[in-house]
Amino acid sequence: MNQKALKTLEYYKIIEQLIEYASCESGKELCRKLVPSTDYEEITTSLRETTDAVTRVRQKGGISFGGVKDIRASLKRLEVGSSLGIIEILSISSLLTASTKAKAYGRHEDQEISEDSLEEFFRILEPLTPVNNEIKRCIISEEEVSDDASPGLHHVRRSMRSINDKIHTQMNSILNSNRSYLQDAVITMRDGRYCLPVKAEHKSQVTGMVHDQSSTGSTLFIEPMAIVKLNNDLRALEIQEQKEIEMILADLSNQLAPYLEELETNFHTLTRLDFIFAKAALAKHYNASEPIFNTKHEIHIKDGRHPLLDPKKVVPINIHLGKTFDLLIVTGPNTGGKTVSLKTVGLFTLMGQSGLHIPAFDGSELSVFDEVFADIGDEQSIEQSLSTFSSHMTNIVQILNQADSNSLCLFDELGAGTDPTEGAALAISILSFLHNMKCRTMATTHYSELKVFALTTPGVENACCEFNVETLQPTYRILIGVPGKSNAFAISKKLGLPDYIIDEAKNHLEAKDETFEDLLTHLEENRVTIEKERIQIASYKLEVEQLKARLTQKEERLDERRDKMIKDAREEAQRILRDAKDTADSTIRQINKLASESGVSKELEAERSRLRNKLQDVDSSLSLKREQKNPKKGIDPKKLKLGDGVKVLSMNLNGTVNSLPNAKGDLYVQMGILRSLVNISDLELLYDDSVSAPSENRAKKAGSGSSSTRMSKSFSISPEINLIGMTTDEAIPQLDKYLDDAYLAHLPQVRVVHGRGTGALKNAVHKHLKRLKYVKEFRLGVFGEGDSGVTIVSFK
Numbered sequence: 001m002n003q004k005a006l007k008t009l010e011y012y013k014i015i016e017q018l019i020e021y022a023s024c025e026s027g028k029e030l031c032r033k034l035v036p037s038t039d040y041e042e043i044t045t046s047l048r049e050t051t052d053a054v055t056r057v058r059q060k061g062g063i064s065f066g067g068v069k070d071i072r073a074s075l076k077r078l079e080v081g082s083s084l085g086i087i088e089i090l091s092i093s094s095l096l097t098a099s100t101k102a103k104a105y106g107r108h109e110d111q112e113i114s115e116d117s118l119e120e121f122f123r124i125l126e127p128l129t130p131v132n133n134e135i136k137r138c139i140i141s142e143e144e145v146s147d148d149a150s151p152g153l154h155h156v157r158r159s160m161r162s163i164n165d166k167i168h169t170q171m172n173s174i175l176n177s178n179r180s181y182l183q184d185a186v187i188t189m190r191d192g193r194y195c196l197p198v199k200a201e202h203k204s205q206v207t208g209m210v211h212d213q214s215s216t217g218s219t220l221f222i223e224p225m226a227i228v229k230l231n232n233d234l235r236a237l238e239i240q241e242q243k244e245i246e247m248i249l250a251d252l253s254n255q256l257a258p259y260l261e262e263l264e265t266n267f268h269t270l271t272r273l274d275f276i277f278a279k280a281a282l283a284k285h286y287n288a289s290e291p292i293f294n295t296k297h298e299i300h301i302k303d304g305r306h307p308l309l310d311p312k313k314v315v316p317i318n319i320h321l322g323k324t325f326d327l328l329i330v331t332g333p334n335t336g337g338k339t340v341s342l343k344t345v346g347l348f349t350l351m352g353q354s355g356l357h358i359p360a361f362d363g364s365e366l367s368v369f370d371e372v373f374a375d376i377g378d379e380q381s382i383e384q385s386l387s388t389f390s391s392h393m394t395n396i397v398q399i400l401n402q403a404d405s406n407s408l409c410l411f412d413e414l415g416a417g418t419d420p421t422e423g424a425a426l427a428i429s430i431l432s433f434l435h436n437m438k439c440r441t442m443a444t445t446h447y448s449e450l451k452v453f454a455l456t457t458p459g460v461e462n463a464c465c466e467f468n469v470e471t472l473q474p475t476y477r478i479l480i481g482v483p484g485k486s487n488a489f490a491i492s493k494k495l496g497l498p499d500y501i502i503d504e505a506k507n508h509l510e511a512k513d514e515t516f517e518d519l520l521t522h523l524e525e526n527r528v529t530i531e532k533e534r535i536q537i538a539s540y541k542l543e544v545e546q547l548k549a550r551l552t553q554k555e556e557r558l559d560e561r562r563d564k565m566i567k568d569a570r571e572e573a574q575r576i577l578r579d580a581k582d583t584a585d586s587t588i589r590q591i592n593k594l595a596s597e598s599g600v601s602k603e604l605e606a607e608r609s610r611l612r613n614k615l616q617d618v619d620s621s622l623s624l625k626r627e628q629k630n631p632k633k634g635i636d637p638k639k640l641k642l643g644d645g646v647k648v649l650s651m652n653l654n655g656t657v658n659s660l661p662n663a664k665g666d667l668y669v670q671m672g673i674l675r676s677l678v679n680i681s682d683l684e685l686l687y688d689d690s691v692s693a694p695s696e697n698r699a700k701k702a703g704s705g706s707s708s709t710r711m712s713k714s715f716s717i718s719p720e721i722n723l724i725g726m727t728t729d730e731a732i733p734q735l736d737k738y739l740d741d742a743y744l745a746h747l748p749q750v751r752v753v754h755g756r757g758t759g760a761l762k763n764a765v766h767k768h769l770k771r772l773k774y775v776k777e778f779r780l781g782v783f784g785e786g787d788s789g790v791t792i793v794s795f796k
Contacts, residue, residue: 001035001036001038001350001353001371001372002191002371002372002373002402004374004395005346005350005371005372005373005374006035006036006350007378008346008374008375008376008377009343009346009347009350009372009374010308010343010347011036011347011350011351013308014282014307014308014347014351015031015032015034017282017285018031018034018278018279018282018356019031019032019278020280021277021278021279021282021285022065022274022275022278023064023065023066023068023117023274023278024065024066024067024068024069024270024271024274025070026068026070026267026271026274027065027068027271027274027275027278028271030271030274030275031275031278034275034354034355034639035354036349036350036353036354036372037354037355038053038353038368038369038370039368040293040295040368042291043352043353043355043368043667044293045117045355046354046355047290047291047293047352047355047357048112048116048117048290048508049118049276049279049355050276050279050280050283050290050355050356050357051116051290051357052116052117052118053118053276053277053279053280054280054283054284054357055116056105056116056118056280057277057280057281057284060105062277062281063101063102063105065098065270065271065273065274065277066098067094067095067097067098067101067666068094068095068098068267068270068271068274069092069094069095070091070267071088071091071095071263071267072264072267074088074091074092075260075263076258077131078253078256078257079260081257082253083246083249083250083253083677084249084252084253085249086139086142086143086145086249087134087142087254089139089252089253090135090139090142090247092135092256092263093132093135093136093139095263095266095267096127096128096129096131096132096135096263096266097132098202098270099125099126099127099128099266099270100124100127100132100275102125102270103122103127103164105122106118106119106121106122106123106125107122108606118273118276121269121272121273121276122273124265124269125265125266125269125270126259126261126265126266127559128167128259128261128262128263131255131256131259134252134255135252137149138150138248138252139252145245145248149245149248150244150247150248150251152244152247152742153241153244153245153248154609156237156240156241157241157246159237159238160234160238160241163230163233163237164234166230167194167227167230167231168187170224170226170227170230171187171194171196171224171227172187174196174206174224174226175187175196178196178198178205179508180202180207180607181198181199181202181205182196182197182198182199183198183199183214183218183219183415184197188221190211190212190221190223191211191212192235192238193211193222193223193235194227194231195211195212195221195222195223196221196222196223196224197214197219197220197221198219198220198221198222199218199219200213200217200218200219200220200222203220203222206222206224206754207224207225208222208225208226208228209222209223209225209226209228210222210223211223221252224640257455273355279355279356279357280424282356282357283357284330285357286305286307286357286359287311287363288307288356288358288359288360289357289358289359289360289362289363289364290357290362291348291357291358291360291365291366292363292364292365292366293351293352293365293366293367293368294365294366294367294368295367295368296322296323296367297322297326297367297369297405297406297408297440298320298321298322298323298365298367298387299319299320299321299322299345299349299365299366299367299440300319300320300321300323300364300365301317301318301319301320301344301345301348301358301360301364301365301366302318302360302361302362302363302364303316303317303318303360303361304316304318304344304348304358304359304360304361304364305317305344306315306340306343306344306347306359306361307347307351307358307359310339311359315337315362317337317340317341317344317477317478318478318480318490318627319341319344319345319463320478320480321345321442322440323439324459324461325459325460325461326438326439326440326441326460327431327434327435327440327442327443327454327457327459327460328439328441328442328443328458328460328461328463329431329443329444329445329450329451329453329454329460329461329462329463330342330442330443330444330445330460330463330464330606331444331445331446331451331463331464331465331618332444332465332466337445337465337477337478337483338412338444338465339376339377339412341442341444341465341478342374342376342410342411342412342442342444343374343410345408345410345442346372346374346408346410348360348364348366349366349367349369349372349408350372352366353366353368353369367440369406369407369440370406370407371403371404371406371407371408372407372408372410373399373402373403373407373408373409373410374409374410375392375395375396375399375410375411375414375793376410376411376412377412382560389416389418392416395409395764396414396430400430400433401436403434403437403439404437404439405437405438405439407439407440408439408442408443409434409439409440409442410420410442410443411430411441411442411443411444412432412443412444413444413445413446414427414431414443414444414445414450415430415445415447416445416446419698420447423447423451424445424447424448424449424591425598427443427445427447427449428449428450428453431443431450431460432453432455432457435457435459435460438536443461446493446616460717461480461481462480462481462568463478463479463480464478464479464480465477465478465479466478466479483744509689612632615746634681635680635683635684635786637660637661637665637680640657640660640661640667640680640685641657642657642658642659642660643656643657644656644657644685644686645685645686646669646670646683646684646685646686647683647684647686648671648676648678648682649682649683649684650678650682651671651676651678653671653672654671654686654718655669655670655671655672656669657668657669658670658675661680664679665679665680665681665742666678666679666680667680669683672720672751717738717742717745717747719742719747719749719750719751720750720751720752720753720790721734721735721738721750721751721752721753722753723735723752723753723754723761723765724753724754724755724756726761728760728761728764731754731761731764731765732764732765732768733767735752735768736768738750739772739774739775739793742795743774743795746794748794748795749792749793749794750792750793750795751781751785751786751790751791751792751793751796752765752790752791752792752793753786753789753790754789754790754791755789756788756789762788762791765791766778766791769791769793774795774796775793775794775795775796776794776795776796777794778792778793778794779791779792781794
């Protein structure tokens with residue numbers, strides 16, 4: 001890839017940002033050397049590594065490789081049998097520690113997560129934990145080796161401490177007895193030996209060796225003879241200590257020597273991982289995505305944002321090139337975004353081919369190009385005495401000599417800097433040459449001739465940077481397929497240029513130019529109209545969808561009201577029939593009593609039976625729909641599960657299956673607080689969450705004078721509701737409806753089963769009961785009622 005394009009498209013500014021995200025020096029060096037690749041497999045592999053690193057960072061957080069040191073020189077010394085110094089060994093230890101952390105970071109806690117492209121990097125790391133632990137045990141810091149590194153070092157240092165104590169004891173004794181002869185009452189060191197600062201005039205009073213004197217000569221630093229031998233012994237021990245340390249370092253070096261290959265592999269692997277995760281951090285910074293690469297030289301950028309512009313101000317652009325046309329000519333006013341569009345396409349291509357994500361919407365496509373050429377900006381060269389036009393043309397000549405069908409060429413203001421007529425003709429000729437070579441090209445221009453060239457040449461497309469004449473501001477939107485209109489007259493008029501001057505200027509336009517500008521004006525007006533209509537249609541579409549949703553909800557509510565009205569009418573009809581039947585039975589019994597001696601009792605009884613049968617037939621026909629909903633069916637033992645709702649026919653109670661049937665078909669059923677062994681043939685499977693309760697039995701006990709509400713509701717309302725297993729949000733609506741039905745049925749009290757658990761459901765139930773006006777009181781159950789797992793509710 002030519003260096004000029006990399007510099008022109010500001011590729012190295014991206015690399016500088018990438019370097020900042022690398023943790024170690026070797027990783028930064030890899031970032032510094034990163035250049036676009038032209039190998040499709042290498043590009044896709046590099047992009048996949050970046051994507052997998054982004055995924056890992058999102059799932060596990062970031063990872064630092066700051067502990068990775070360049071140990072290659074130390075490995076060379078180990079290879080020839082040399083011993084390493086403390087700093088070198090600590091650098092290897094730091095590398096091994098980083099390997100341990102990276103190895104742990106690379107492990108998958110969730111075994112279902114599939115392996116990615118980074119799995120092999122983490123797998124080949126060798127932390128060499130035993131050797132690293134030994135290094136950490138022996139070496140405390142760059143200046144200190146542990147006393148326990150070896151028995152010999154431990155013995156030497158213990159002896160040194162003992163001699164030091166003796167020296168300080170004797171020195172303090174001498175200091176106290178000769179305090180008047182001393183310049184200061186302190187013990188000092190000179191050349192590694194303990195001395196006293198003696199006044200020059202009293203040097204004869206303190207016997208010993210003079211090691212130094214002050215700059216004025218008034219103070220002599222004398223080592224008392226009494227501690228000369230101790231100082232000599234201490235010095236000898238220091239030499240022995242150094243030998244012991246050298247032996248320890250030699251031993252650690254020998255332990256590292258067999259792992260030269262593993263250490264080198266760790267270094268290169270961690271460096272590579274640091275480089276990959278730096279690319280991931282850059283992608284996160286840009287909110288970038290992985291581009292899809294192809295080999296068809298097709299580019300499709302969706303909502304691309306130039307990475308070096310302020311993300312709060314940059315306007316995303318959409319550009320495609322290479323599918324239906326290979327040459328795109330962009331026109332528009334200055335500062336309208338043409339140059340930024342060129343640079344965005346070129347820089348995205350370079351970033352993608354370097355394995356970097358691009359700041360664009362998911363699904364953006366890029367292609368592999370052998371070369372990217374760019375002629376952008378002011379190319380004037382004072383040193384070479386070249387004008388702007390000459391500099392541009394020199395660069396263009398080089399591009400034409402090297403470009404081919406595998407190249408991407410970018411030209412900013414092609415043909416500018418010379419006579420407009422000649423410049424436009426030259427630009428058309430250059431673009432035609434590149435177009436014939438099938439070279440993917442994007443160029444910006446002000447020339448109307450190039451707009452006509454794009455309109456009349458197959459495979460060439462116009463584009464423009466949108467400009468709002470009313471506000472005199474560019475919108476920075478790229479409109480492909482629409483040639484840009486010259487806004488010079490409109491802008492001048494908006495800025496206050498008199499109309500007569502503008503009219504005079506229009507007279508100087510050639511007829512074909514004026515016609516062409518009028519055509520562009522018409523096209524722009526049509527485009528704006530279509531855009532407004534598209535927005536309006538989208539608004540209408542949204543409104544229709546909302547109306548449709550509201551209509552559907554209304555129909556559902558009407559269906560619910562209709563079903564409720566039918567149900568209420570059926571219950572009312574059944575109530576009337578029961579009252580009529582009870583009245584008829586009572587009347588006939590009275591008649592039978594009075595006519596028992598008249599001999600007509602048999603005829604009356606026959607008439608009574610006929611009336612009852614007729615009423616029962618009518619009652620059955622009204623209840624047919626409800627009876628058909630729950631026809632009795634045999635239960636398959638294999639399909640029966642724990643917790644299924646069933647009805648015990650012989651007891652007329654609802655309950656839940658508490659155990660599976662045995663060979664005889666017997667099983668346990670929980671009915672409220674009652675648990676009973678029944679046969680499967682005596683069960684009917686329920687398809688709702690009804691709780692166990694008597695039904696028909698309560699109805700039979702009710703007298704004929706009971707209200708219609710009680711007759712209908714108490715027929716099906718249970719004296720308890722089971723809320724166990726529900727959340728508070730699920731339980732409260734169920735409880736509210738149940739309490740309403742129970743109150744209307746005139747039940748004196750009910751039992752709410754909420755269980756113990758954490759107490760959250762119980763608290764929610766009690767809080768709701770306090771707000772109900774028809775609840776007289778409520779309390780927790782006592783022994784035999786369910787204890788604190790139930791609440792007994794009484795109604796007013």
